[in-house]
Amino acid sequence: MQPYRYTHIMRTSLHYLFHSGKNAKWRYYLAAGLRELVPDSVTRRRLHAELERCSQLYDEAYVADRVNYYCKLATAAPLPANAPRIGDLHKRGNGSVYYFDSREVLR
Numbered sequence: 001m002q003p004y005r006y007t008h009i010m011r012t013s014l015h016y017l018f019h020s021g022k023n024a025k026w027r028y029y030l031a032a033g034l035r036e037l038v039p040d041s042v043t044r045r046r047l048h049a050e051l052e053r054c055s056q057l058y059d060e061a062y063v064a065d066r067v068n069y070y071c072k073l074a075t076a077a078p079l080p081a082n083a084p085r086i087g088d089l090h091k092r093g094n095g096s097v098y099y100f101d102s103r104e105v106l107r
Contacts, residue, residue: 032100035107043107 054063086106091099 028097028100032104035100035104040107 089099089102089106
């Protein structure tokens with residue numbers, strides 16, 4: 001009777017993992033981990049291609065008008081001397097979600 005109980009618990013746990021209705025963290029970490037494997041040079045090339053494509057699709061004056069509407073800084077805001085550098089960003093303990101989110105935005 002013991003093997004049935006173990007397989008039933010295992011099957012139930014796997015079902016819960018994939019169908020619990022919560023955010024699937026394993027998918028998030030898998031996608032984030034795969035993104036980490038892509039070299040920065042590839043994302044830079046994609047950035048240039050995407051900017052070129054957008055410059056052909058959208059009117060630059062319209063985009064500049066929208067940016068100016070949302071970004072209303074009168075002067076540049078200086079960073080404090082102790083502000084962390086992008087290169088100093090590392091995964092630490094349970095804060096890895098913040099790391100992966102930051103990396104995705106910064107890339």
